[in-house]
Amino acid sequence: MPRLSKILQSALVAVTAATSTVTAVTTEGGFASGRNRLAPPASDAASGRYIVELEKSTGPNARQEDSSAADSLVGQISSLGYEATVKEDFTAISGRFRGVSVEIANSNNVTSNNSGNSSGVVDEIKSIPGVADAWPVQPIALDVSFEETTDSQRWNPHIATRVSELHDRGLTGAGQRVCVVDSGVDVDHPALLGKVAGGRNLVDGDGSSSSSAATLTDCAGHGTFVSSVIAAAHKDFAGVAPDAEIYMYKVFGCSDATSNDLVLKGMLAADSDDCDIISVSIGSNTGYADSVLSRVASEIAQDRLIVIAAGNSGEMGPYFASSPAAGRGVVSVGSVEASQTMGWPATLVSSGGHSLNISYVTYDGAKFNQTVHVPIVLDAGDSCNIAGSGSETTAVLAKRGVCDSFQSFRSIANAGFGYGILFDSYNQGAYYFDDVAASSDTLQLMAVTTASVGEWASAQVAKNYTLHLKIESDAQPAAFAAEVPSAGQVSSYTSWGPTYENGFSPIVSAPGGIVYGAFPDGRFAISSGTSFATPYISGVAALWFAHAKKDRAEFVRRLTSTALALPAFDITDGKVVGGGLAASLAQQGAGLVDAAKLFDYTTVLLSEPTLSLNDTDNRVSTHTIRIQNTGSEEITYNISHVAASTISSRNSIWYPNTYYPPLLSAAGSLSEAKTVTVAAGATSDIEVTLSAPDVTAESGALWSGKILLAGSNDELLTVPYIGIEASTYNWTPLHHSPESYRYDQTDGSLYPIDYQGLAYRPAEFDSPEVYFAFRYGTYEFSVDLVGVDWKTEQFSYPPQHSSGPRAWYGSVRFQGYEGGGYMDFPMREVVRFNLGAYTTFRSFANGTDIPSGRYRIFTRALRIFGDAANPADWQLFLSDPFSIQLGDDPIPGQNTTWTSSVPASTSAATTTMTTAAAPTTTSVATTTAPISVPGSTTTLSATATPTGLADAFTSLKLQRLQEDAPFIIDPAAWMELHVQISLPSPVPADSVISFAVPPEITDIAQDVQLSASGAQAGHASFDPETRLYTIELAEWTTWHKNMVGNFFVMCRFTPEFAASMRQGTYVVQFPTVGRVHEASTYYTAVDRSAVYERLSIAPFDGTSLYTAEVEVPSSLGPWDFVRLTTSHAANSDGFVCANSSVVVGTALDAENRITASTDVTASATEVCNVKNFRAVYNETLAGDEVLRFTVSSIQGDRDMWTLSVAYLLDVQLSNGTMVLYDQRTLAFEKNPRLRTWGFNAFEGERA
The missing domain is CATH 3.50.30.30 (Glucose Oxidase; domain 1)
Known part of the structure; x- marks a missing residue:
């Protein structure tokens, strides 16, 4: 499917939270370090709509009962005080699902209802006799993008999948229909002429079958593109099954959004039309096998082949399957990048x-x-x-x-x-x-x-x-082979499985990255996504159904048992990882489809196409594989096993690791290898037992691989498996209790929920903020209100409404603003997310106001595999008590009227995240004590005669760039001349002050304006002939007194002088009118007790090469490894890998500089491309050796004055301590500039 917008936004890590009584402090794994608001649906989305499943009719008058069920349901909902209408009648479409979707017009403003219940609308609907279940309608959005063109191109993605070989045999899918649930189709497109045999408009049509262009209009282009992947027939462009026909089930209007009730309607319509193959490139990130879409897809899959996109949320890492792809028995499809370039x-x-x-x-x-x-x-x-x-x-x-x-x-x-x-x-x-x-x-x-x-x-x-x-x-x-590392690899955006119930998803992959297809109005486009891998598999199915047999079960078994597993590939690093092992099957399923093997193999798998070993609580280690030899000769099979990459599915606090999850060296194993001989036409059962990797039972290791059946006929049949070393039941959705706070809008602070006893007014959008995050799935999560004396021991399901201090009052409604979209709790089948988010509430979930009173917030989350009726299967949490006031109604038990106000205390702190780090470099502080360094003393004199005012300069001294330190380690580097000026009284207009500069100093910043508050204090320039640095004072200095100038002028030593310098003291003289300023600068050896950095710029390839050297001495060890990571991803610059290296300095001179080294670049460099560099050295250094990382860059924009390289240095010490150094940013300055001490170069008082 296309990349779907997520209601709950994700992030990389679980964050910290405030946990004290008044002042907010941080604790690892808290929810509230950032104020990330839970996003309700937009006001025009699916708020107020519900899917309702009715109990099945079994009597002799079942059909008649079905026809009146919808009317009866509307009447019963109306009796609860709601205005309900039927939007979609699923019963009228298919007997597969008895139910409707209803819209309740006043669910956001009910002031009372006949039930007296303040629970959510869903719960009230579920309480109606004859209702089996109910779900809020969820919006589903496309966020796929297309690059459009009016021209077609001869594009052949069918080589890698071997579909081209089937085309060469004349297999084109003639006579086979593929039913597509999507956005419509351009029936008049040149690539699809005569291909669209019919369909139904389920959005704004009457739902009857039609092949009319007007009926099936595709505004979004998605359905046209999908259809062309299956059946395009054009002189320059062929689909997988170019002679198949398309039936389109249009479930999108002229927008990029639909809803799950319309998708459900589309699947049911295709089912009722007896489609052999149903292709669905739509879904949402709810990877539950029993979500309404997944469950119905599972039922359809018992009779038909239903092919569904796995999703495009690969950045979220494992356990982020989608629905309906999480259904049992469906073919969920991941994506592979194109292996050729057009x-x-x-x-x-x-x-x-x-x-x-x-x-x-x-x-x-x-x-x-x-x-x-x-x-x-x-x-x-x-x-x-x-x-x-x-x-x-x-x-x-x-x-x-x-x-x-x-x-x-x-x-x-x-x-x-x-x-x-x-x-x-x-x-x-x-x-x-x-x-x-x-x-x-x-x-x-x-x-x-x-x-x-x-x-x-x-x-x-x-x-x-x-x-x-x-x-x-x-x-x-x-066309030629693609020249990028990702070509032919698993697409990084493919959503990872397993499902929350540990089911396989995806089960196979197909070309979906950089796909060419038809676009409405005769155009063509390219796009990427599992949306386009899905119709590819549907097209392969069309070939099989048309030219082999209409057997969905055999097709699926052949599909998975002949697919090619692809290696683990990390798009971030742009390389294969894990030593060449196959990528986790949680990412790719069985691998890339091999259509020729699917058709040709005489050995057929008769047992399950995939093996789910499940979690540690529900482990199924032993499985029976049944195969049939359909050939004319007996075949001997060698049974063995190959492991795929094992990944660490979660971090230390059990939040799933995001893309790319860490790889583990452990792998599963097969109990024993076997040999089996199967006679022609016979079947054989083979029992296999798989053992888990040698890891702890709660490690979260997600392991997978394939059972191999290598036949003597050169056929290699495979059976994929997957297992998880964790208890899914114990992998609770909530890391700990949700956190409830009072937020102060004036100072941005979070306070305890009942701070100063101030009452909230939810009806006026003033309520506590409840922070939480989901580290795993939950069938149901709710934010409820209970009385102050209510205890979690009272909880039963479903909870019963009552009143009083020991009552459960009801679930709440989140609505951000008047007239905006809203979300009712409980949330069902939630989308997990790692970044803490908060919700507020305005009313009870049925829209009724919350009366004045004292309450607690009760939060509850149902574990996966949990029974809702068993309180032990829930996580249950209570907040501290707090007060709510509705209008002027008094709070019971209080003798005053409470009002909401800003907290009076100023002692609260905003929520922050604290870090600790070691410094990367050493700086020598300014001191007035005598400094002694080895070597001789050299005086640098200036012969020029200054002019202008006398005694204007109070200090002139050289120092390291942007550091108040007189020590020079690299004599070729930029320095700063710190200029300090004092003008006690106003000076005449056009006055001048100046100082002379020794000839050894060059590249001095000049022609700069010296700022003062609201004006210019003067203009500075340097004359390289006279060697005078002159400041022409401006009018501002004529009407100010007690003027102080304080600024820094970039400069450096001449290359010739820098090359001649040796360790010692350099006394630099700056003659001024009235006195000569002297300042000592010390050239010292490199300090090998700290990290040393050196920058250089040299001509290169018509531009300049900017080289940063970062040297790590052995004195910081012993270590297991040292890692340096840097990136230009956020700027226009880039690395030059040919000039970047890693060496071990084995000999040093008297200045501690490397004179001999051993190059370890090949073994240490993990990643080097234009935008990313990472190197890891895994050996301990000996003696005084030094590890040097050399990273070279060039500018993207040569007009920029600087090039910056920000790097991270990590040192894993041998004692187990990981030292994470602060990020350092190295700035290459191309041109000298002036830097001020404060905001301005000059400050002063008005005279």
Whole structure:
């Protein structure tokens, strides 16, 4: 399915919370460190709508009873005080589900009801005789994006799946219908002409069957795209089953949102129409096998093949399955990235008589369908910094820079060129770049080609030849293997299973990343998502049903037993991880579909297609695998096992690890290998026993793999399995009790819930804030109100409404503002989320106001596998008491009227998160005590004669850049001249003060304005000929007194002098009018008791190379490993991997600098690409050895004055202590600048 918007937002870690009586402090694993509000549905979403399932009729008049059931239900709901109407009658569509969806118009403003019950609307509906169950209708949104084009392209994703081999055999799905539940379809699209045989409009039509374009109109484009993956037949574009037909069940209007009652209606309609294959690329992140959509899908799967998208929330990590893909017996589908790139041909023609045929990739893969023959120039810059200029009738060939593609597009467009082709650099790969999102009136083409094209063009230009670019509009595509690490790998966005009940999801994968398909109005597009892997499997099913047999069960068993497991791949690092083991089957299912094996294998699996070993409480270790030899000769099978990657599914406080979860070295094992011989036509039962990895029972290790049956006929049948080392029942949804606070809007503080006894007014949007997070699934979670003397021991389910201090009053309603969407508690089948969020409440869940009184907040969460009727299966928590006042009604038991107000105390603190860290570098503090360093003393003198006012300068001294320290470790680095000025009285206009600078100092910041409060105090400049630094004072100094100047001027030693410096003291003299200022600067050896950093800038590849060296001495060990991590993901700069390294310094000179080293780059570098660098050294150093990380970068935007490299350094000591150093940001300064001490360079008083 497309990436779905989530009502409850997720984050990476569980956060901290306030827990004291008045002052908020932090504790690990709390919920309230940030005020993240729970988001109710939008006001136009599904608030006030409910799916109601009725008990099945079994008597002789069942059909007649069904027809009157909806009317009867509406009447009974109305008797509760609600205005109800039927929105969807499921009973009229299919006998599979007896029920309706109803809309209650006044569920948000009921002031009283006939039941006297203040429980939620759902609970009230469930209490009606004849109602089996009820659920709030949930909105479902598409957030898939399409890159559109008017041109089609010859795209063949069928090689990796071997579907192309079936096409070559003439298997095209002729005569087979695939029923698609989606947003509609463009029946007149050139790629789908004659393919759409019918369907139903279930949104705004009458639901009758039709193939009319008007009836099935697709506003979103999603359904058209999905349909084309299955059945497109076009000269340049073929679906999986190009001769199959489509039936469309339209469940979206002209928006990107629908609701689960409409999706349910669509599945039931397809079921009632006797569809063999139902394809559903829609869902929500509720991975429960018994959610209403999953349960109905499970029932449909008993009779039909139903193929469902696994979801696009891979960033959430394991245990984030979706519904209806969590259904039992359904085919849930994950996504695999495309393994080829769609390229297009062009020719470069040299005036020297040579030409080069090239392939280029447009940013979105679309064909540039024009004939072009224009001059092309080789630019001296790169794509981020185009140096030349052109016109609409010229093209530019430029090195691909390290900035994002939008900046490249803008750079080329601003230079005036009509066409831009970038040749690859720094191993970025010739691949699509979807971050352009820009348009230009002049730039018609932006594309990338291989690095070799740049080499050829450079050689031609070096001989003074000119170049021309030729592109033909009728050119055939030139697809080639994708040059990116993720090509052919499991898509990172695929939602991970298992389901909350430990069921397999997904069970298989198919191409879904960078997919080409049809788009409404005759257009084509590319997109990514499990939405598009799902119709791929549906298309394979169409081939099987059309040309083999209509046997859904055998198809599923063949599908999983022949799929190819793909390796574990981390998109963040851009590489295969886990030593090449298969990715966890919780991410990919059985793996990538192999359509040829599915058809051809003579060995057929007759038992379950997947094995769920379940959790430690419900472990099923022994399974029977039944196979049949359908061939003409006996086959001997060797039974063995291969483990997939084992992942750590949760952290230390049991929140699921997010993408990419840590890998564990442990793996499951097979009890013993076996050999089985099966005669032709015979079946055999094989008993296998799997043992868990050698980990603790509550480790959360999620382990998986495949049983292998290697036949003597060269067929390899596999049976995937999965298990979890944890008790699902004990993996409770709540880490601890939800936290209830009073929030003070004036100072942003959280106070205890009953702080100062102030009453809340929920009816006026003033209530406590209740913070919580779900670390695992729960069938039901509720925020209720109870009396002050109510005890959790009183809880029974369903709770019964009463009144008084020992009463359960009811669940509450969350509504953020008047007229806004609302959410009623209890929440059912919740979406887990790691970041603490809060809810408030306005009323009881049925809309009635909360009367004045004293209450407690009662929160409850039902465990997975729990029985709601058993109180022991719930987590139950109570808050402290607090008061609520409704209008002017007095609070019972109080002799005064309570009012809500801002807390009077000022002693509260806002919630904060505290951290502790060790410093990464050492700084020497300023001191007046004598300093002695080894070496001689050298005086740097200035001979120039200063002019201007006398005795204006109080101090002139050199120091390290942005550090008040006179110690210089790297003489080539930038320094600062700290300038301090005192002008006690106003000075005449145009006055000057100046000082002389020794010739050894250069690159002095100059031509800068010196600011004062609201004005300019002067202008500073440096004359390199006279060696005078002069400040021309401005008018501000004529009407101020007691003026103090305090600022820092960047400078550095000349390269020649820096190279000659040795350890010692350098006395720097700055003559001024009236006196000579002397300041000592000390050049010392590198301190090998701390981390040392060195920055350098050198010419490189037409630009500058910015190299940061971070050196870690052995004195900080012994350690198990040292890890350095840095990234340019948040800026336009990039790393140059060829110039980055890791070495061990084995010899040092007298200044403790490395003179000999051993290169360990190959073994230590884990990740190096343009945007990310990470290296880990796993050995302990000897003696005085030093570990050096060298990280080199280039700028994306060469006009920027700085380049920054922020890095993290982690040291795992051998004693078990992990030292996490503070993040350091190293700033490369290209140009000298002036820095002020405070906000202004000058301060003073008005005279």
